[in-house]
Amino acid sequence: MMRYSVTMNGQSWEIDVDDDGVTVDGERVDAALTSVPGTSVHALRLGTASHRVIAERGADGVWGLDVDGRPAEVEVVDERTRRLREMVVAAGGADGPRPLKAPMPGLVVKVEVEEGQVVEPGDGLVIVEAMKMENELRAEVPARVSKVLVAAGDTVEKDQVLVELVAPEDDEE
Template structure:
């Protein structure tokens, strides 16, 4: 399994291949041990052990406390990263954005309709790919201006799924 770990703007590629750990291509000996009843982890890398504590985490964001420092760490596997990169490809949303299929798959559900207002992180569409269900999420706020697929439709990698546009000016109350 290949993970892309981003800490303070730097991305490190960690490959876990059975028993082998490779960091940016270099093999290391790593051993991780939880301390029951605590958030503390003992991590030994090439024979040097330190304690790291796990604070909070969601799907990709982890907060590690290392020697008193609180470090935010983003961990993505290859698929998650690809989805993010592709979904984020049409970044705009301040302007216009097109959401494309990150991989070939089947549209399971449409979670938004034309005219819907979306905010960052809001799920837009559920796509089944490689027998896994993935939710494509909005990367910014905006309005859905076009839905180009329907539920049950098979899509190719890179196929346009949705169009997003900027939120229009607020309608004056008076």
């Protein structure tokens, strides 16, 4: 059995996939997913409803989806990765907050924070458009925004630092 934590629009679900099917938050779901070979297009059946899904893998378990023409960003984390993240957060982060870097080249659509703002895990920091999908980049640990290095309309490269973060209790310099 494979277990995943799936988060979309601030809502999370625990999903188990095994030979017998899919369970979402402990409830069995009648579901099937079929891929169109050589494409990112899938047919998803949930009960009697069918959906066309285009899925593009992003960085750090974030997927850009288009479900029946509606774009969405979904974070999918397997159980092992989730446990590792929990251990890092419980330990206070290995080195504290890390700078937010662009996971891929793209265009900054919106900066959701300002310098001095305190953020919590999961809070949106910057929205970057890449491959025609908007990707909301989120805080991983509690932090304070020390510097915003981009603005809406900026083009960014992979691994470019977008926002510098420090531990929330650090004094402002």
